[in-house]
Amino acid sequence: MSRIEVTHLDRKGTPNWGALTGRLLGLILGLAPLLVFMSVFFFWPLWNVLWTSFQDNYGKFSFENYGEVFQEPYLTAFKNSIGLGLISAVTSSIPGAILAYLIESRGGERLRRLVASVSSVLANTGGVPLAFMFIAAFGMEGSATLFLKLLGINIYSGDFTLFSFAGIVFVYTYFQIPMMVIVFSPAIHGIRNEWQEAARSLGASRLQFWKNIGLPLIFPSFIAAFLLLFASAFSAFATARAMSSGTIALVPLMIGNLVDGNVLAEQMNLGKALAMGMVIVSALAMIPYLVIQRRAARWQK
Amino acid sequence: MNLKRVIAAAAAAAVALGMTVAVATPSTAAVNYCKATNLKTAGGMDALVKAAKKEGQLNVITLPRDWANYGEAMDLFSKAFGIKINDDNPDGSSAYEIQTIQTAPAAKQPDVVDIGVAALNGVTGAGRPSLFANYKVATFNHIPADWKDAGGAWYGDYQGIIALAYDSSVSPAPTKISDLTNPAYKGMVALGGDPSGAQQAFMSVFAASVAKGGSATNIQPGIDFFKDLKKSGNFTSVVANGENYVSGAYKISLSWNFNGPGAIASAKAAGKTLKYVIPTDAVLAGTPYIQAINKKAPHCAAARLWEEFLYSENKGKLSSQLTKADLKLSGSKLFAKIMGGQNIFVLGGATPINKDAMIKAKKIVNGPAGLNIPKGAKIIQPNPDQQDAAKKLVVAQWPTL
Numbered sequence: 001m002s003r004i005e006v007t008h009l010d011r012k013g014t015p016n017w018g019a020l021t022g023r024l025l026g027l028i029l030g031l032a033p034l035l036v037f038m039s040v041f042f043f044w045p046l047w048n049v050l051w052t053s054f055q056d057n058y059g060k061f062s063f064e065n066y067g068e069v070f071q072e073p074y075l076t077a078f079k080n081s082i083g084l085g086l087i088s089a090v091t092s093s094i095p096g097a098i099l100a101y102l103i104e105s106r107g108g109e110r111l112r113r114l115v116a117s118v119s120s121v122l123a124n125t126g127g128v129p130l131a132f133m134f135i136a137a138f139g140m141e142g143s144a145t146l147f148l149k150l151l152g153i154n155i156y157s158g159d160f161t162l163f164s165f166a167g168i169v170f171v172y173t174y175f176q177i178p179m180m181v182i183v184f185s186p187a188i189h190g191i192r193n194e195w196q197e198a199a200r201s202l203g204a205s206r207l208q209f210w211k212n213i214g215l216p217l218i219f220p221s222f223i224a225a226f227l228l229l230f231a232s233a234f235s236a237f238a239t240a241r242a243m244s245s246g247t248i249a250l251v252p253l254m255i256g257n258l259v260d261g262n263v264l265a266e267q268m269n270l271g272k273a274l275a276m277g278m279v280i281v282s283a284l285a286m287i288p289y290l291v292i293q294r295r296a297a298r299w300q301k
Numbered sequence: 302m303n304l305k306r307v308i309a310a311a312a313a314a315a316v317a318l319g320m321t322v323a324v325a326t327p328s329t330a331a332v333n334y335c336k337a338t339n340l341k342t343a344g345g346m347d348a349l350v351k352a353a354k355k356e357g358q359l360n361v362i363t364l365p366r367d368w369a370n371y372g373e374a375m376d377l378f379s380k381a382f383g384i385k386i387n388d389d390n391p392d393g394s395s396a397y398e399i400q401t402i403q404t405a406p407a408a409k410q411p412d413v414v415d416i417g418v419a420a421l422n423g424v425t426g427a428g429r430p431s432l433f434a435n436y437k438v439a440t441f442n443h444i445p446a447d448w449k450d451a452g453g454a455w456y457g458d459y460q461g462i463i464a465l466a467y468d469s470s471v472s473p474a475p476t477k478i479s480d481l482t483n484p485a486y487k488g489m490v491a492l493g494g495d496p497s498g499a500q501q502a503f504m505s506v507f508a509a510s511v512a513k514g515g516s517a518t519n520i521q522p523g524i525d526f527f528k529d530l531k532k533s534g535n536f537t538s539v540v541a542n543g544e545n546y547v548s549g550a551y552k553i554s555l556s557w558n559f560n561g562p563g564a565i566a567s568a569k570a571a572g573k574t575l576k577y578v579i580p581t582d583a584v585l586a587g588t589p590y591i592q593a594i595n596k597k598a599p600h601c602a603a604a605r606l607w608e609e610f611l612y613s614e615n616k617g618k619l620s621s622q623l624t625k626a627d628l629k630l631s632g633s634k635l636f637a638k639i640m641g642g643q644n645i646f647v648l649g650g651a652t653p654i655n656k657d658a659m660i661k662a663k664k665i666v667n668g669p670a671g672l673n674i675p676k677g678a679k680i681i682q683p684n685p686d687q688q689d690a691a692k693k694l695v696v697a698q699w700p701t702l
Binding site: 057058072073076077132135136139140141142156159161162163241242243244245246247248249250253254256257259260261262263264268 | 393394395396397417419420423429487488489491492494495496497498499500502503531534537538539540544545548549550551692695696697699700701702
């Protein structure tokens with residue numbers, strides 16, 4: 001970097017246009033694949049959703065769709081979806097963080113690698129197959145249900161049902177906890193043993209180390225991971241659809257019905273407006289993520 | 302001046318005459334199948350079959366094999382005419398069909414679609430460009446006027462009736478929708494999806510409404526019924542489909558009758574006995590699904606032959622009964638020998654759109670046993686406007702059931 005910076009000025013201090021252009025060209029060429037990828041898979045679809053969200057079903061410009069977003073049942077759906085994201089993030093980030101800590105601090109190299117590969121498989125399990133796994137295990141005649149029955153425990157004797165808000169939070173832990181382990185382990189790994197030793201040699205207890213040094217160090221990473229879990233539960237679609245038949249108001253399910261349903265066809269662009277609402281919520285969640293991530297990076301230098 | 306006029310008129314007359322001659326004897330002129338609006342302008346059945354065979358392929362979209370016996374329809378068509386059928390996204394929705402027409406590249410365009418009335422209303426009407434080509438099948442006059450476009454842009458093909466589907470282990474066996482409140486059915490009752498998005502589930506709620514004193518103009522008792530079922534724990538929000546049924550996640554569901562034969566066969570293969578019965582307290586008929594030829598169809602002749610086939614009222618051979626000798630017949634003779642699409646729908650448990658004409662002409666085959674409509678039952682069929690009004694209530698109330 002610094003070498004190039006020197007060469008773009010010649011000895012008299014006038015710009016060396018050849019080197020400058022070369023540098024610029026290199027920059028553009030280097031970024032091109034990313035820019036093309038982002039344009040095709042991110043900016044273009046986003047622009048499309050934004051543009052059509054301002055159209056009525058006849059393709060005319062209209063604010064009509066956004067008027068409906070703030071009415072029922074969509075308002076409740078946004079509340080529920082944000083709630084689901086937050087509750088799922090809380091219930092998965094804490095056990096996930098503890099698990100990551102135990103594995104990083106107590107586990108050997110082999111266990112760490114095993115957990116990393118298992119976690120990356122589990123963290124990518126979702127959609128209808130995930131719902132079906134739980135239905136086949138904990139459904140009315142699921143294998144786990146029948147096994148527990150053999151042991152004398154009937155989980156269906158009371159009000160338990162997999163097909164509720166709490167049930168969905170429970171199912172989501174299956175991919176959320178492993179995701180937390182993957183994202184959070186590097187942060188714990190980043191706490192160097194030398195720091196602990198240094199703190200101890202200065203007379204700090206284990207508790208003091210964690211309270212004054214360890215936790216402040218990993219907190220930004222924790223929040224960042226938390227927001228990631230929030231975003232993934234907030235936007236998950238197929239699992240919730242397969243389990244709720246729409247009896248729980250969630251934004252992604254309503255977008256699905258509006259855009260790809262057999263019943264509603266007159267309000268497709270309302271789905272796009274709801275999608276923009278989700279983009280805005282996700283973007284708002286990303287702002288603290290970015291701020292904190294920047295701070296975390298500074299700490300880790 | 303006058304002479305010029307006479308010559309011009311004579312020339313025009315000659316051209317017009319020439320054109321008439323060309324149309325009347327299609328064998329002498331190449332037919333543009335994309336512009337053919339009926340069998341006659343397509344040059345007759347022999348020519349149509351020949352052209353379709355030459356194209357060799359047919360693009361269909363979102364046709365599940367076990368839905369209304371479409372599997373047999375596709376097998377028979379494919380075998381008889383040697384045309385490969387490409388079925389894009391068999392489990393997709395009507396909205397997917399429309400979006401594909403609007404956005405897919407030329408080669409991926411479907412030739413024909415089978416869409417719900419809601420999707421049709423979403424793309425037709427004043428001020429919207431037509432997506433469909435005009436083509437009147439040979440039995441066009443048998444289709445009730447309410448269910449076809451006068452110009453032949455679209456027409457209804459078959460419809461279903463909401464049936465009770467239940468596992469043979471369920472005791473007592475339900476015979477009507479109001480039976481579903483029985484405490485013995487705790488956690489057993491499911492629907493085929495979200496009624497705000499799946500037509501089958503939506504019409505199931507309508508059927509429940511009719512059973513509980515509602516009507517085509519009043520779906521509220523149906524929503525309330527499921528609210529009560531959810532409260533009592535009988536209703537489980539797992540989606541009623543083959544996998545979930547086999548895993549025991551539910552035992553009773555409401556479903557189109559025309560999905561019965563396919564579902565019963567799949568259940569049998571998994572070692573289960575599934576039964577279908579039309580509830581005695583509500584006979585709810587759906588609006589017909591809509592058939593149309595895509596204006597951008599890549600295989601214009603095959604698309605038109607497919608429509609002729611689907612609306613044929615023949616009683617004839619199924620795919621497994623076709624012999625090598627049959628396949629050597631001329632196009633029109635072979636077409637007359639195979640089972641018509643309208644009767645293939647009947648064999649799948651569906652009600653074909655040409656039913657009345659077929660009964661009159663004694664051309665209808667017997668449908669599967671057990672799916673008979675209870676004697677003297679009143680068939681309720683909410684029309685598209687009534688469905689639109691009902692949708693608003695379902696969309697508003699179902700998410701907080």
